[in-house]
Amino acid sequence: MVALETAAQPLVILAQAMLFVKLKVVADMVSLCSRVALKAWLIALYPSHAIWAYCVGHAVSSALLVVIYYGTLLWHPALDRDQLALTWSFFKQGLLKQLLTEGERYLMTAFHLLDFSEQGLYDVVANLGSLAARFLFQPIEENAYVYFSRTVERGKPVSAAAGRVLHDLLRAMSLLGLVAVTFGWSYSHLLLRLYGGALLAAGPAVSLLRAQCAYVLLLAVNGVLECYTFAVMRQEQINGYNRKMVLLSVIFVISTGIFTRLFGGVGFILANCVNMLTRIYVCYRFVAGLPLEPAVSVPPLLGLRPPAAVAAALVTAGLLAAGSESRLYPSSAAAHVAVGALCGAAVVAAAVYSEPRLLQAARERVGDKLKRS
Incomplete structure (x- = not known):
């Protein structure tokens, strides 16, 4: 299932870059409907094999996704060596970002830093806290990257239009993140009580969700900054960024070990916050160093204020x-x-x-x- 979805990702990105919005909508709709329908049908036939039905449904929907994209966007055998080198740089970057994004789960499982009950509680709170990132931030970031990649030339000064859009996106995302922090602190207990009952709200879940709100703020800012950074970086700059990501991975692993021993499950979220802060710092320094066209009246990074x-x-x-x-x-x-x-x-x-x-x-x-x- 993972291999099939990974095989479709290059064409998913190509379709986004070419603004094939209808293709994405149709492919996602067919994949989702087929997965839900097949799982419901198999569970109705074999109620004692629900896990098997879940796996089959996801595998078939992933296969349909591959068929739709490869059937629509025919693969051309000619390869552009410059684009291939750039793609390889992004591939290495993707591996490092996967480690930084999901690294705490690997560490949690490999080194048994939390027991199973604490892991379950952490997953519940992390999934609840990431709803904003999945349903609000991710679509904005995807569309922002498509816009920047089509309107900004790599290695060129920041244009007035791109600078204005970056400023507005940073302002909007930072305000959304600040709202999450402002109200998340005082309403985490109530939200958990409504979501999982008094038992869930009585444990350390409240502290986890409060820390997760701070992480949401950093996610919002980092997502937009990285969208613009990756859209304007040249290949050698991407390779340099990848080398910095290796150092960030080491910092993340060390901070995870220290914070987990000091704060338990909250330590994982604090380590993620450190990870996001370092990534924001790297992207901020890069964007701040870019030359601006004379028509740019307001520096884009002022949107963070x-x-x-x-x-x-x-x-x-x-x-x-x-x-x-x-x-x-x-x-x-x-x-x-x-x-x-x-x-x-x-x-x-x-x-x-x-x-x-x-x-x-x-x-x-x-x-x-x-x-x-």
Whole structure:
């Protein structure tokens, strides 16, 4: 199953680069529907073999994905050596990023840093905390990379259009991450209680989810920075970045061992935060060193700095939500939620007041989708 999906990935990336959006939608829809239908049918026939049905469903859907992409985008035997070398650099980078992204799970399993109950609790909280990354950040990052790869020339100065888009994306993603941190601290217990009951909320899961909220902020910023960085890097710069990734992998392994012994399961999330901070630092230094075209009026990296009104609203909302948790929750969960809703509305109002251009861009985007539909 993994081998089949990996075989389809080069053509998935090619289809994204060529803006074959309909192909991606159709392929994902056919793959998902076939997987669900086949698993349901097999489980209905063989209820005692649910795991087998799950594996067969995923394998068949992965095979369909390969057939659809290879059947639509016929492979051409001619190879561009420059593109092949660039692809090889990205392949090595992908292996290192896989280690940095999923490394804590490998370490957790190989060295038994946590017992099985702690591993299960960590997985539950990590999956819950990564919902924003999977359903919100990932589509934005994919589309951002497609945009940058088609509008930016490698090795050229930052254009006004690309700089404005990068600035707006950094501003939007950093604000979303700051909202997650602001409200995640005071509402983690309530969310876990609603999600898994009082037993889940009574253990260390609250601390795990609070740490995960900080990790979400770093994920949001790093995703956009890496999208732009990889879109403008030349091959020799990518190779240099890969060498830095080896050092980052060593730092990640060391920090995982230290933090896990000190903080238990929370240590894995703290190690991931250190990993993301180092990757953000590398990309930030690279983007900051790029020359800007004269038409660029605002440096793109200033998008990481929230407006003063939004920062004040976030700090005030965080303090009010924390006070609400200590005084109103859990005796009056509804009042605690009401305080959070009011604070959230105040943050949104401050963002709309401070960022009218982002609001206008969102309106235009929604309007374009409505016209197309």
